[in-house]
Amino acid sequence: MKIEYGWTGRLLRIDLTERQWSVESSQKYVERFIGGIGIGLLIFLEEVRPDIGALDPANKLIFAPGPLTGTLAPASGRFEIISKSPSTYPMETVTRSGMGGFWGPELKYAGYDALIVEGKADGWVNLWIHNDKIMFLEAEEYAGEDTYSTQTRLRKELGPEAKILCIGPAGENLSRLAAILSETSFASGKSGFGAVMGSKNLKAIAVRGTQRLRIFDPEGLVKISREIRRLSSKDPMRNWTSRTFIDGERQKEFLNKYREKNTSCFACPVACLAYLKVPDSGESQSHCLNYYYYPMATEFYGHTINRDQAVSDSYVLANRLGLDTLNIAGMVKFLKDLYEKGRMILDDDLPLDKVGSREFIQKLLHMIATRKGIGNLLAEGAARAADHIKDGWESCSRYFPAYGSAEHESVRKYLGVALLWALDSRDPVVDHHQYVHLSIKYQQFYTDPFKLSNEHARRISAKVFGSEKAIDHSSFEFKPEAVIYAQNRSAVINILVLCDWIYPVIQSQVTEDRSGDTSFESQLLSAVTGHSFTEEELNQVGERVWNLARVIMVQEGRTREKDTLHDSYFTDRDGEKAIPKSEFEQAKTKYYDLRGWDQDRGWPTVRKLTELGLSDLADKIQQPKLGPLND
Amino acid sequence: MSLDFSDTHFRHRRTVTGNPKVCTGCRTCELICTLSHEGAIHPARSRIYIKANPLKGSFVPIVCHQCSDVPCYSACPESAIVIERDFGTVLISEDKCTGCRACEEACPFGAIRFNEEKGKAIKCDFCHGRPECVMWCPVNALGITKFGERE
Numbered sequence: 001m002k003i004e005y006g007w008t009g010r011l012l013r014i015d016l017t018e019r020q021w022s023v024e025s026s027q028k029y030v031e032r033f034i035g036g037i038g039i040g041l042l043i044f045l046e047e048v049r050p051d052i053g054a055l056d057p058a059n060k061l062i063f064a065p066g067p068l069t070g071t072l073a074p075a076s077g078r079f080e081i082i083s084k085s086p087s088t089y090p091m092e093t094v095t096r097s098g099m100g101g102f103w104g105p106e107l108k109y110a111g112y113d114a115l116i117v118e119g120k121a122d123g124w125v126n127l128w129i130h131n132d133k134i135m136f137l138e139a140e141e142y143a144g145e146d147t148y149s150t151q152t153r154l155r156k157e158l159g160p161e162a163k164i165l166c167i168g169p170a171g172e173n174l175s176r177l178a179a180i181l182s183e184t185s186f187a188s189g190k191s192g193f194g195a196v197m198g199s200k201n202l203k204a205i206a207v208r209g210t211q212r213l214r215i216f217d218p219e220g221l222v223k224i225s226r227e228i229r230r231l232s233s234k235d236p237m238r239n240w241t242s243r244t245f246i247d248g249e250r251q252k253e254f255l256n257k258y259r260e261k262n263t264s265c266f267a268c269p270v271a272c273l274a275y276l277k278v279p280d281s282g283e284s285q286s287h288c289l290n291y292y293y294y295p296m297a298t299e300f301y302g303h304t305i306n307r308d309q310a311v312s313d314s315y316v317l318a319n320r321l322g323l324d325t326l327n328i329a330g331m332v333k334f335l336k337d338l339y340e341k342g343r344m345i346l347d348d349d350l351p352l353d354k355v356g357s358r359e360f361i362q363k364l365l366h367m368i369a370t371r372k373g374i375g376n377l378l379a380e381g382a383a384r385a386a387d388h389i390k391d392g393w394e395s396c397s398r399y400f401p402a403y404g405s406a407e408h409e410s411v412r413k414y415l416g417v418a419l420l421w422a423l424d425s426r427d428p429v430v431d432h433h434q435y436v437h438l439s440i441k442y443q444q445f446y447t448d449p450f451k452l453s454n455e456h457a458r459r460i461s462a463k464v465f466g467s468e469k470a471i472d473h474s475s476f477e478f479k480p481e482a483v484i485y486a487q488n489r490s491a492v493i494n495i496l497v498l499c500d501w502i503y504p505v506i507q508s509q510v511t512e513d514r515s516g517d518t519s520f521e522s523q524l525l526s527a528v529t530g531h532s533f534t535e536e537e538l539n540q541v542g543e544r545v546w547n548l549a550r551v552i553m554v555q556e557g558r559t560r561e562k563d564t565l566h567d568s569y570f571t572d573r574d575g576e577k578a579i580p581k582s583e584f585e586q587a588k589t590k591y592y593d594l595r596g597w598d599q600d601r602g603w604p605t606v607r608k609l610t611e612l613g614l615s616d617l618a619d620k621i622q623q624p625k626l627g628p629l630n631d
Numbered sequence: 632m633s634l635d636f637s638d639t640h641f642r643h644r645r646t647v648t649g650n651p652k653v654c655t656g657c658r659t660c661e662l663i664c665t666l667s668h669e670g671a672i673h674p675a676r677s678r679i680y681i682k683a684n685p686l687k688g689s690f691v692p693i694v695c696h697q698c699s700d701v702p703c704y705s706a707c708p709e710s711a712i713v714i715e716r717d718f719g720t721v722l723i724s725e726d727k728c729t730g731c732r733a734c735e736e737a738c739p740f741g742a743i744r745f746n747e748e749k750g751k752a753i754k755c756d757f758c759h760g761r762p763e764c765v766m767w768c769p770v771n772a773l774g775i776t777k778f779g780e781r782e
Contacts, residue, residue, distance in 0.1 A: 070672060071662070071672055072659070072662040072663060072666055072672065102658075102685075109673075109674065109675070148686055151686060152686055155684075155686075160682075160683070160684065183685035183686065184685060184686060184688075209675075210675035211673075211675075212669070212671045212672070212673040212676075213671060213672040213673065214671050214672075215666065215670075215671055215672060218666050218667075218670055218671075221666070222663070222666065229769065239655075239770065260688050261652060261653070261655070261688060261690075262653075262655050262770065263655045263656055263685075263688060263690070264655035264656060264657035264769075264770075265657065266657060266658055267657055267658060267659050267662060268657055268769075269657075269659075269769040271655050271657060271769065271770065273655075275688030277688070283687075283688065285685070285688065
């Protein structure tokens with residue numbers, strides 16, 4: 001396979017310990033795995049021992065855009081970060097966490113398909129990548145700076161065109177909830193990778209690229225992009241204008257009052273972001289989740305004094321300190337429950353009786369970022385903290401279904417989502433939006449921003465997933481099939497790399513039958529790279545990547561027993577129905593079966609791997625016996 | 632260099648104008664501009680670009696104003712800058728441009744850029760009447776401003 005278009009053909013490898021760098025060919029990675037998480041996972045399989053800890057210098061941090069990143073393809077600003085995660089629970093495991101914004105395209109323009117960061121610097125450094133010029137800049141003075149001032153200073157130092165990734169105090173202090181941030185609110189938050197960057201003494205990575213990205217068929221790309229834009233032109237999140245999801249009226253009021261302007265990720269026609277400026281608080285770009293996590297966690301504005309400032313602080317401070325908002329939301333609910341059940345007493349530094357107030361969120365965020373006082377425990381994440389609190393899991397399990405990730409959509413209510421959770425390594429909702437959305441729509445959740453009738457939803461479900469049952473979450477019927485399709489498609493998005501909010505385009509508000517077109521990804525990839533892919537072929541690459549991810553999980557000790565949720569999800573609780581355990585297990589058996597995996601252990605079979613062109617991985621399908629860790 | 636002020640340029644010129652209040656900073660304009668002019672994605676060569684300060688939520692589209700006093704025209708020592716008749720577009724003649732970058736310096740808006748490979752100045756050519764960036768802007772932050780009516 002010739003790499004001429006879309007890809008740059010080069011990987012940049014940075015060794016922080018020796019402060020050296022090298023460039024190598026990306027050919028063997030993109031041939032089988034295209035890009036994004038495909039590159040990252042293969043590097044992990046080949047180069048990192050499964051027992052390496054997340055904060056060990058031997059852990060690697062891989063920043064991987066894909067062949068579509070930085071092209072005209074709508075919503076192509078994303079890139080993926082792959083590393084051993086400090087936030088996954090109970091074990092630190094290899095996982096992914098993507099980011100939108102402008103950094104990924106800039107890395108492509110600098111001439112790299114991926115950036116691999118290894119080792120640990122002996123003092124704080126900033127990395128400066130200006131096309132072929134790589135520099136390690138001393139950053140002792142940057143230590144302790146928040147993400148905004150770090151970027152402001154770097155922009156002065158390196159020029160306003162530099163695109164910057166950085167960590168805040170949370171990452172420096174190795175908080176397991178630390179995010180990597182770019183600009184005001186583009187974040188890789190899910191997996192605590194800010195702490196990995198902090199453990200390497202790497203404060204920021206600035207990139208400036210001025211090179212050409214060749215496109216095989218510019219006219220084709222233009223035509224396909226135009227059609228995708230047409231189909232997504234009435235997305236409910238477009239310019240963050242419609243009443244969406246939770247608390248529509250309050251949200252609208254807040255937005256109207258404080259919206260400075262609409263903003264966007266790279267090349268995105270939906271632009272789900274707004275730049276908000278709240279007097280006496282701060283300014284930040286924000287989007288739905290970022291904005292509503294605190295009011296949502298405290299059941300919609302428990303306190304009314306400085307209510308707007310409390311909401312604003314919750315995301316502005318989290319962004320400045322470099323923290324993941326979704327896991328903080330889970331943390332707030334967890335602490336509230338602990339306090340109400342008398343499992344945690346009032347701490348002078350953390351006013352648990354004032355959950356919902358401005359004072360509480362300010363103190364909580366600062367504590368988690370600086371590890372002061374009880375913050376030292378909370379910075380381990382809710383799941384690890386619960387291990388150290390008497391009956392802590394009674395509270396924690398309500399909000400953290402599995403793998404240390406906070407619940408995102410109701411896992412109990414949507415059985416398909418429960419299966420997604422059990423079979424992933426972290427919260428899956430954030431990169432399986434299309435499946436989850438269609439399910440939620442079908443269940444008539446809160447408001448219906450998609451204006452999609454059940455009849456339409458059923459028809460789309462039948463067309464895309466193969467059965468109307470895929471989105472009917474009253475039983476596990478057809479859920480394994482739907483989950484496999486959703487996972488493979490999510491893997492496709494994560495290798496190209498596109499935004500899962502739009503892709504796959506399974507529904508649209510502008511077509512008559514409300515259906516979209518799921519072949520856009522393969523059309524785009526063919527037009528950009530000149531290698532023709534059909535939708536089925538690309539789905540198979542997605543399956544290949546998912547199997548690769550599973551091989552790594554197996555090496556880390558993943559078995560069928562571990563593919564599950566916290567026990568409490570299988571019992572009734574506060575009027576919420578239990579997930580039926582035996583049917584859940586049956587669904588898993590079906591899932592392994594359809595995947596071509598061993599039913600008893602949940603491991604990919606040699607036959608399946610060979611079929612997917614992964615026969616070289618067959619001998620890795622075992623949990624390796626490892627010698628002492630000092631090679 | 633003397634200017635003929637009865638030239639069409641001054642009677643009915645057209646320009647692409649950007650509204651920084653509406654611009655979301657998505658950079659689609661840069662992509663479509665380079666795709667149509669360079670046949671590749673190459674924002675550093677884009678004839679329109681977004682000057683961004685994301686930390687202040689500021690995104691300003693920078694593009695040639697096709698000025699009426701044409702400072703680039705006056706600055707060019709090679710007479711490489713010409714004014715096209717139909718839309719009054721200020722164009723750089725690639726054959727004549729020697730890459731001295733005087734026009735780049737003279738432009739008050741930073742709208743003239745430089746192609747190092749070719750050693751030539753580049754600027755907005757109004758896509759000969761159908762500016763792609765205007766058609767592709769997802770939020771209509773770009774528009775066409777007309778000065779005077781055509782005869």
